[in-house]
Amino acid sequence: MSMIKKYLDLPNDSTSKTIFVATALCLLCSVIVSVAAVGLRPAQEANKLLDKRKNIIQIGGLSQPGKSVDELFEGIEARVVNLDTGEYADDMDAGTYDQRKAEKDPTLSDALSDDPASIKRREKFATVYLVKEGDVVKRVILPVRGYGLWSTLRGFVAIDGDANTIAGLGFYEHAETPGLGGEVDNPNWKAKWPGKLAFNESGDLSIEVIKGSVGSTTPNAEHKVDGLAGATLTSRGVSNLLQFWLGEQGFGPYLNNLRT
Numbered sequence: 536m537s538m539i540k541k542y543l544d545l546p547n548d549s550t551s552k553t554i555f556v557a558t559a560l561c562l563l564c565s566v567i568v569s570v571a572a573v574g575l576r577p578a579q580e581a582n583k584l585l586d587k588r589k590n591i592i593q594i595g596g597l598s599q600p601g602k603s604v605d606e607l608f609e610g611i612e613a614r615v616v617n618l619d620t621g622e623y624a625d626d627m628d629a630g631t632y633d634q635r636k637a638e639k640d641p642t643l644s645d646a647l648s649d650d651p652a653s654i655k656r657r658e659k660f661a662t663v664y665l666v667k668e669g670d671v672v673k674r675v676i677l678p679v680r681g682y683g684l685w686s687t688l689r690g691f692v693a694i695d696g697d698a699n700t701i702a703g704l705g706f707y708e709h710a711e712t713p714g715l716g717g718e719v720d721n722p723n724w725k726a727k728w729p730g731k732l733a734f735n736e737s738g739d740l741s742i743e744v745i746k747g748s749v750g751s752t753t754p755n756a757e758h759k760v761d762g763l764a765g766a767t768l769t770s771r772g773v774s775n776l777l778q779f780w781l782g783e784q785g786f787g788p789y790l791n792n793l794r795t
């Protein structure tokens with residue numbers, strides 16, 4: 536205490552007092568910031584979870600007026616899928632499996648040599664969200680990600696129980712340019728996805744974001760979605776990530792199992 540008093544008693548223009556006051560102020564501020572960061576972490580985690588659930592519900596086309604996100608999420612079953620076999624990994628708990636961590640973990644993910652979505656590694660397991668009626672799967676909501684122009688877009692694609700009809704596509708995280716690639720968030724563009732078919736009659740993965748608009752004369756329009764004006768590279772990124780995640784290296788085996 537006498538040490539503090541010694542400094543405070545010095546004249547205000549003394550160098551030692553200036554350094555002492557500045558150091559004390561820095562220490563005090565760092566304590567306040569640390570306490571706030573630690574204290575707010577549970578609230579941040581809860582908000583992140585709520586946001587993810589909100590996205591799953593919106594992209595899955597499951598929103599209902601007057602019902603909260605948590606209420607609606609009660610009707611959704613989360614399961615972990617082994618991407619190589621397309622089977623559910625019954626020994627893994629979807630509540631605790633952290634897919635985002637697994638992407639970087641060499642024991643839980645593999646490096647990609649064929650990498651159209653530019654994601655470098657693919658995890659062995661993915662969490663999927665099921666909407667069921669009794670035992671029948673009516674819709675699945677699958678996590679997808681891939682590189683656009685500036686960033687990795689992360690989102691979900693919702694597919695009906697026929698493992699073909701797209702019910703929705705949306706991204707909850709990206710850093711594309713607002714007004715250009717950022718138009719992936721535009722509700723008008725997102726509204727173009729429901730009803731599109733991922734696979735053609737021969738079972739080939741055909742979904743594609745084209746350059747320009749899909750018109751009444753566009754061949755195979757049921758597999759095509761308008762490109763984003765002035766954002767061909769982001770649009771191509773969306774096409775690529777769907778090709779990857781709905782293909783053999785992604786959810787292809789799982790969708791095959793769902794179909795049969």
Ligand SMILES: Cc1cc2nc3c(=O)[nH]c(=O)nc-3n(C[C@H](O)[C@H](O)[C@H](O)COP(=O)(O)O)c2cc1C
Pocket residue numbers: 684685711712713715716717763764765766767768769770
């Ligand atoms: C500052 C700046 C930001 C841009 N952001 C994006 C973007 O987020 N996504 C994208 O595809 N193109 C973006 N572009 C445009 C691309 O460089 C490229 O011109 C465009 O993708 C070509 O699309 P278009 O053939 O539809 O014109 C940006 C260009 C500039 C100058």
